[in-house]
């Protein structure tokens with residue numbers, strides 16, 4: 001497989017548990033390029049507020065805290081290969097697993113409604129990818145962060161399929177929640193992400209909608225790679 005010859009941006013959006021993280025990471029590995037999970041940044045902001053005792057609704061205090069915080073996202077080192085897709089450092093502390101809990105996830109959904117919080121994180125996300133090839137995933141990557149990316153993909157699946165996947169993911173981490181509870185939480189997050197005023201989750205004009213309900217992760221990755229190869233944007237690059 002060839003590496004892209006010029007910076008190549010692949011933007012992926014979609015609802016909770018549509019498979020964005022696993023697909024994006026796998027795609028980035030195949031192409032030998034950087035993977036950025038932007039949800040991890042909103043989760044880190046929520047963790048920061050929660051652990052500092054700041055109400056998630058208090059946007060100006062959250063902004064003050066966040067402006068001084070350092071969030072780093074990088075591939076896991078050999079010692080860190082414990083099932084995580086990415087390593088997240090918040091002010092130097094490894095919070096890769098801490099940010100994955102349900103409470104932090106719901107907190108991220110609340111905090112991401114503040115336009116001022118979004119402005120800070122969107123600016124940082126654009127800085128992170130300037131001039132380099134990247135697979136970036138989140139909720140507003142195709143619409144706001146990288147609206148000119150040559151590949152803009154909206155990954156989705158039915159709420160029932162996503163709830164099953166989520167329940168399985170949680171089970172693997174030793175968290176046993178009923179299907180009913182997982183489905184209810186997922187619908188709540190979907191509602192919050194789509195109904196918010198600032199950059200709601202939506203399908204960008206011209207984005208490729210890929211329903212993953214009946215596909216494996218590998219099949220989704222193959223379809224995307226196929227499309228990229230056919231685009232000719234990999235020609236002339238080095239072999240990975």
Ligand code: DC
Nearest residue numbers: 038039040042108109112138139140
């Ligand atoms: O992808 P995730 O579940 O880790 O994201 C956590 C929350 O962060 C999600 O409910 C919405 C928010 N988010 C966002 O508003 N914009 C992004 N680009 C990524 C995540």
